[in-house]
Amino acid sequence: MKEVTTGNHAVSYGAMLSRAQVIAAYPITPQTQIVELLSNFCATGKLKAKFLKVESEHSVMAASIGASLAGARAFTATSGQGLALMHEMIHWAANGRLPIVMADVNRSMAPGWSIWTDQNDSLSQRDTGWIQLYCESSQEVTDSIIQGFKIAEKVYLPVMVILDAFVLSHTSEVIDLPDIKLVDKYLPPFKARDMMDMKNPRAFGGLVTPDFNFELKYKIQEAMNQTIPVAKWADREFKRILGRSYGIIEAYKCEKADTILVTSGTITSTSRYVINQLHAQGKKNVGILKIRMFRPFPAKEVVAVLSKAKKVAVIDRNIGYGVGGIFCQEVKAAFGNEKKHPEFFNFITGIGGRDVTPKDIQGIIDYTETHKKPKEDIIWVGLRK
Amino acid sequence: MRNEIPLEENLNSGHLACPGCGGSLSMRLALKALGRKTYLVLTACCWSIIDGPFPYSAVKIPLMHTAFETAGSAASGIRAALDILGKKDITVMAWAGDGGTFDIGIQALSGAAERNEDFIYSCYDNEAYMNTGIQRSSGTPWGAWTTTTPESKGEQKKKIMEIMAAHRIPYAATLSPAYPEDFIRKYKKAKSIKGTKFMHILSPCPPGWKTSSEQSMKLSRMAVESGVFPLYEIENGTKYTLNNPTADFKIKPINEYISMQGRFRHLNKEQIKFMQENVTSEWQRLLRKLKYA
Ligand SMILES: Cc1ncc(C[n+]2csc(CCOP(=O)(O)OP(=O)(O)O)c2C)c(N)n1
Ligand code: SF4
Ligand SMILES: [Mg+2]
Numbered sequence: 163m164k165e166v167t168t169g170n171h172a173v174s175y176g177a178m179l180s181r182a183q184v185i186a187a188y189p190i191t192p193q194t195q196i197v198e199l200l201s202n203f204c205a206t207g208k209l210k211a212k213f214l215k216v217e218s219e220h221s222v223m224a225a226s227i228g229a230s231l232a233g234a235r236a237f238t239a240t241s242g243q244g245l246a247l248m249h250e251m252i253h254w255a256a257n258g259r260l261p262i263v264m265a266d267v268n269r270s271m272a273p274g275w276s277i278w279t280d281q282n283d284s285l286s287q288r289d290t291g292w293i294q295l296y297c298e299s300s301q302e303v304t305d306s307i308i309q310g311f312k313i314a315e316k317v318y319l320p321v322m323v324i325l326d327a328f329v330l331s332h333t334s335e336v337i338d339l340p341d342i343k344l345v346d347k348y349l350p351p352f353k354a355r356d357m358m359d360m361k362n363p364r365a366f367g368g369l370v371t372p373d374f375n376f377e378l379k380y381k382i383q384e385a386m387n388q389t390i391p392v393a394k395w396a397d398r399e400f401k402r403i404l405g406r407s408y409g410i411i412e413a414y415k416c417e418k419a420d421t422i423l424v425t426s427g428t429i430t431s432t433s434r435y436v437i438n439q440l441h442a443q444g445k446k447n448v449g450i451l452k453i454r455m456f457r458p459f460p461a462k463e464v465v466a467v468l469s470k471a472k473k474v475a476v477i478d479r480n481i482g483y484g485v486g487g488i489f490c491q492e493v494k495a496a497f498g499n500e501k502k503h504p505e506f507f508n509f510i511t512g513i514g515g516r517d518v519t520p521k522d523i524q525g526i527i528d529y530t531e532t533h534k535k536p537k538e539d540i541i542w543v544g545l546r547k
Numbered sequence: 548m549r550n551e552i553p554l555e556e557n558l559n560s561g562h563l564a565c566p567g568c569g570g571s572l573s574m575r576l577a578l579k580a581l582g583r584k585t586y587l588v589l590t591a592c593c594w595s596i597i598d599g600p601f602p603y604s605a606v607k608i609p610l611m612h613t614a615f616e617t618a619g620s621a622a623s624g625i626r627a628a629l630d631i632l633g634k635k636d637i638t639v640m641a642w643a644g645d646g647g648t649f650d651i652g653i654q655a656l657s658g659a660a661e662r663n664e665d666f667i668y669s670c671y672d673n674e675a676y677m678n679t680g681i682q683r684s685s686g687t688p689w690g691a692w693t694t695t696t697p698e699s700k701g702e703q704k705k706k707i708m709e710i711m712a713a714h715r716i717p718y719a720a721t722l723s724p725a726y727p728e729d730f731i732r733k734y735k736k737a738k739s740i741k742g743t744k745f746m747h748i749l750s751p752c753p754p755g756w757k758t759s760s761e762q763s764m765k766l767s768r769m770a771v772e773s774g775v776f777p778l779y780e781i782e783n784g785t786k787y788t789l790n791n792p793t794a795d796f797k798i799k800p801i802n803e804y805i806s807m808q809g810r811f812r813h814l815n816k817e818q819i820k821f822m823q824e825n826v827t828s829e830w831q832r833l834l835r836k837l838k839y840a
């Protein structure tokens with residue numbers, strides 16, 4: 163069924179189609195519409211779920227953890243400050259191996275107060291053991307929530323589905339809402355591997371001595387390793403049953419590219435627009451590598467695409483203060499032991515919700531093509547100096 | 548008199564509590580009353596150690612350890628899951644210390660109580676952060692020594708029961724492991740009521756109170772008899788019922804209770820008199836509530 167929907171409502175539809183059973187939520191701009199629509203679904207019986215209106219995001223995640231451990235499919239959504247407040251429980255969800263799915267609407271961290279997008283909120287959670295999927299369109303958002311549960315319930319790690327504030331969360335587009343019967347076929351009811359169970363009473367999350375803890379953490383890394391093939395499988399299955407696929411990364415028009423832009427989120431769409439125009443004009447030496455899955459980082463896949471290029475321009479809507487763009491760090495690290503690597507250019511742009519326009523992308527391409535090497539470690543785009 | 552203490556044991560021996568720990572005896576009694584159809588939520592506190600390290604557990608029921616401040620929220624999540632999964636007959640009990648309840652967890656607790664979530668919240672109150680080595684909490688009484696009140700605590704104990712009563716939850720009670728029949732009866736009553744139930748248990752702690760372990764039950768009894776920790780119930784936030792064993796609404800002087808505890812050793816006569824005045828006035832306040840409820 164075709165539906166005109168915002169990125170936020172695309173999240174709500176994804177959770178509804180996935181038949182989430184417990185939704186704990188707390189409002190924060192720009193996420194609020196997600197939970198408003200979900201609360202409406204619950205109130206009208208469109209979704210048979212318990213909607214918990216808890217008193218903070220910290221409690222949101224604690225309640226989601228409790229619900230998941232007791233055997234329910236748990237979903238929530240947050241943004242910026244809310245995600246930061248959850249941080250302790252973000253670790254808890256992953257270390258507890260709970261297949262919770264959460265949407266994060268990227269929001270710049272305060273101060274000063276900002277409701278606009280950049281990725282520092284979600285990227286601050288990159289080492290917690292959550293799988294992270296960055297989305298480009300509303301369609302991808304709905305589909306990624308559904309895929310998120312499929313992946314999470316296979317590898318027992320939580321999944322964060324990430325979308326840009328306003329640029330995606332509040333803009334409308336037509337999406338194809340999957341038939342729930344097909345979603346049911348793709349995503350059967352959740353049957354927890356380990357859960358609180360009277361027939362097999364066990365303790366979860368208690369004191370763990372150095373004698374065991376190392377191994378428990380090792381297993382999370384093992385699950386992360388498994389996640390890459392599992393996510394590819396989940397995407398293939400999605401294609402088979404629901405007719406769409408995204409890949410964990412996407413090489414776009416890279417066949418003849420000697421310069422490749424590395425993008426995530428909505429900057430990808432803007433870049434596609436520019437690249438399409440260039441290719442239409444016969445300039446086919448520039449392509450895009452979209453990174454959809456950031457955790458686990460698909461290093462092998464990224465290297466396979468980028469090693470064919472002479473120059474790589476990584477566009478970061480985030481900053482690891484004292485280092486540079488976070489995607490750029492990861493891309494460079496992926497080449498760590500490779501003998502040859504392309505020249506890397508790190509562009510930082512769009513922080514705090516500043517618009518990233520086709521002109522900015524064209525500027526990034528021009529800079530990269532006209533310089534043998536970057537003149538600075540960080541090339542700021544759209545910054546007023 | 549019929550023995551009203553169930554024989555059923557849901558807490559194994561071999562747990563890691565100190566000898567004379569009021570918290571472990573209280574858990575034993577609570578689980579006797581609630582039975583095996585109970586899910587337990589434990590926050591960071593002495594009990595996260597008492598239960599034993601991975602892969603062991605001292606209780607015979609499913610147990611979720613959770614972060615310090617999340618008893619109210621984690622229990623809400625479990626309740627929601629059980630309800631949607633059709634397992635409504637399982638009781639959920641959150642169990643936290645005074646620190647986890649009066650201080651860091653009060654937001655999640657207040658949220659759960661305001662929503663009237665259907666679970667039992669138990670606070671075993673040993674009147675300080677014992678897990679981390681005896682630091683003051685807002686449940687620590689005036690005058691007590693702790694490592695962060697090296698002279699003497701200058702503030703009064705927070706009136707948690709009044710805070711919970713102000714939420715108008717269906718049931719709140721004070722309990723003492725020295726009165727096991729009363730203890731069991733209250734847990735059974737809590738189990739039969741839908742909504743948020745708050746159980747406040749005074750739990751002697753020999754290392755934290757600087758007492759000898761064989762005196763814990765005596766101290767528990769003295770706390771009740773002296774009115775330092777009277778036993779009562781509050782229904783719907785307004786209906787108070789006194790269960791104190793003391794006759795004629797009389798309380799004993801606090802002197803002996805205070806003098807038995809090393810944490811109060813530094814107090815002079817004047818200070819003990821000040822404490823007595825406080826206890827007496829709080830007791831009278833409680834009696835007035837009984838009358839006018
Ligand atoms: C967020 C957070 N802050 C601090 C701690 C450290 N901590 C663990 S238990 C505890 C004290 C617990 O006190 P209480 O709730 O009274 O329980 P008790 O140890 O006395 O049984 C503290 C401070 C923690 N686990 N988490
Ligand atoms: S320190 Fe106190 S509360 Fe903790 S186990 Fe020992 S006696 Fe019990
Ligand atoms: Mg304590």
